[in-house]
Amino acid sequence: MDETAAPARTGVTRRALLGTAGAGLVAGAGAGVAGAVALDRGPGAGTAPAAGGALGAARVPFHGEHQAGILEPQQARVQLAAFDLADGAGRDGLRGLLRRWSRTAARLTAGEPAEEFENQVALDAGPCSLTLTFGFGATLFDRTALADRRPPGLEPLPSFPGDALDPARGDGDLFVQIGADDALVAVHALRVLQRQAAGTAALRWQCAGFARTPGATPHPMTSRNLMGQIDGSNNPRPADDGFAATVFAGADQPAWLAGGSYLVFRRIRMLLDHWEALPPDRQERVIGRRKSDGAPLGAPAGAGEHAPVDLSAQGPDGGLVIPADAHIRVAAPAANGGAAMLRRGFSYHDGLLADGSPDAGLLFLAFQADPRKGFTPVQRKLSRGDGLSRFLRHEASGVYAVPPGVPEGGYVGQQLLEG
Ligand SMILES: C=CC1=C(C)c2cc3[nH]c(cc4nc(cc5[nH]c(cc1n2)c(C)c5CCC(=O)O)C(CCC(=O)O)=C4C)c(C)c3C=C
Numbered sequence: 001m002d003e004t005a006a007p008a009r010t011g012v013t014r015r016a017l018l019g020t021a022g023a024g025l026v027a028g029a030g031a032g033v034a035g036a037v038a039l040d041r042g043p044g045a046g047t048a049p050a051a052g053g054a055l056g057a058a059r060v061p062f063h064g065e066h067q068a069g070i071l072e073p074q075q076a077r078v079q080l081a082a083f084d085l086a087d088g089a090g091r092d093g094l095r096g097l098l099r100r101w102s103r104t105a106a107r108l109t110a111g112e113p114a115e116e117f118e119n120q121v122a123l124d125a126g127p128c129s130l131t132l133t134f135g136f137g138a139t140l141f142d143r144t145a146l147a148d149r150r151p152p153g154l155e156p157l158p159s160f161p162g163d164a165l166d167p168a169r170g171d172g173d174l175f176v177q178i179g180a181d182d183a184l185v186a187v188h189a190l191r192v193l194q195r196q197a198a199g200t201a202a203l204r205w206q207c208a209g210f211a212r213t214p215g216a217t218p219h220p221m222t223s224r225n226l227m228g229q230i231d232g233s234n235n236p237r238p239a240d241d242g243f244a245a246t247v248f249a250g251a252d253q254p255a256w257l258a259g260g261s262y263l264v265f266r267r268i269r270m271l272l273d274h275w276e277a278l279p280p281d282r283q284e285r286v287i288g289r290r291k292s293d294g295a296p297l298g299a300p301a302g303a304g305e306h307a308p309v310d311l312s313a314q315g316p317d318g319g320l321v322i323p324a325d326a327h328i329r330v331a332a333p334a335a336n337g338g339a340a341m342l343r344r345g346f347s348y349h350d351g352l353l354a355d356g357s358p359d360a361g362l363l364f365l366a367f368q369a370d371p372r373k374g375f376t377p378v379q380r381k382l383s384r385g386d387g388l389s390r391f392l393r394h395e396a397s398g399v400y401a402v403p404p405g406v407p408e409g410g411y412v413g414q415q416l417l418e419g
């Protein structure tokens with residue numbers, strides 16, 4: 001995600017940002033952003049953390065209208081995990097667990113130790129922009145006799161041509177995205193959640209990802225993926241018309257999800273040996289953008305990643321400058337009846353497979369108002385007509401309803417369980 005779009009770790013607060021960039025969104029998105037010291041989330045939100053330098057001190061409050069970890073730029077590290085409820089845990093077990101997890105999330109994101117199962121792993125660090133974003137899988141609603149409250153966007157994704165999905169590495173009753181600018185801080189948070197879940201829910205799958213470390217580039221820019229492309233430039237921005245309607249659940253969704261979202265997760269392996277055999281100019285035609293500065297093909301030199309995309313531009317031979325099967329043409333909202341989503345993915349690199357190729361790629365994460373109108377139509381199109389798809393394997397998948405943010409004293413999912 002573009003750090004220039006939401007400069008969460010620069011000391012600019014969410015309120016200050018939206019005052020200039022997204023006034024119409026203040027009510028809908030006025031939550032969940034870090035400053036070097038957070039200032040704008042009410043009583044207690046501005047407390048300076050006890051440990052850590054500038055990067056360590058950056059804090060994203062847990063409480064707010066939306067869960068943190070949606071609108072903020074990606075942190076340098078992520079842990080993704082899903083848990084399954086234990087047989088018999090039921091609704092009471094779930095409620096207790098979500099209360100414990102919410103209390104813990106509030107403490108850890110403030111740079112305080114956990115009250116239960118603290119193992120001192122992150123003792124010397126500040127919160128490092130830690131965010132914990134929780135989601136509910138479709139199966140959770142059956143296990144807790146809440147099937148009548150399952151939101152319609154949680155219907156299973158269709159299978160797409162080329163899918164090679166491992167169910168053991170996807171889905172799950174409860175999902176958490178843990179982002180932080182320090183690996184120990186993220187792993188610590190996951191371990192504490194896991195210990196606190198003992199007897200109520202068990203870890204189903206876990207994976208780790210990474211993006212650019214803040215300050216690594218001379219100026220803020222969108223992170224590159226493992227194919228070397230600047231990835232995330234044309235994401236919807238808070239100042240765009242219809243941003244909230246793209247990302248957050250609308251009036252067509254159950255009341256308990258108001259202010260929430262849906263998250264689609266795909267573990268997408270990149271066939272890097274094949275990709276890297278392709279000359280750079282052909283790689284650029286596969287995506288439709290330059291590798292050097294991320295500008296769309298046909299943009300003037302130095303135009304940069306945010307230059308407007310002209311899908312109708314023709315070259316001297318009359319052919320399309322951005323090829324017919326270029327990823328950005330096939331994925332564009334204009335080619336998909338307006339379907340859009342907020343992508344917030346991370347790279348992963350987990351060693352080598354048996355054939356010696358890297359087990360590496362993208363942990364694709366996209367927040368949206370309804371996957372049936374966002375991810376599904378776009379992926380249906382990509383799986384058939386995208387030049388990039390021959391370099392990719394979708395290996396795991398999950399769809400989660402992401403409840404709204406948590407008020408002080410509340411817990412995540414309270415509207416579902418008590419509404
Ligand atoms: C179903 C949705 C999408 C999947 C899956 C997906 C996978 C994927 N994408 C890249 C790299 C890039 N994607 C870019 C743009 C882009 N991608 C999607 C959707 C999916 N991508 C959209 C909607 C867009 C924006 C299109 C537009 O309106 O311009 C880009 C260009 C830069 C950018 O805007 O982000 C890159 C690069 C990879 C490597 C990948 C799977 C591993």
Ligand SMILES: [Fe+2]
Pocket residue numbers: 327331
């Ligand atoms: Fe993409």
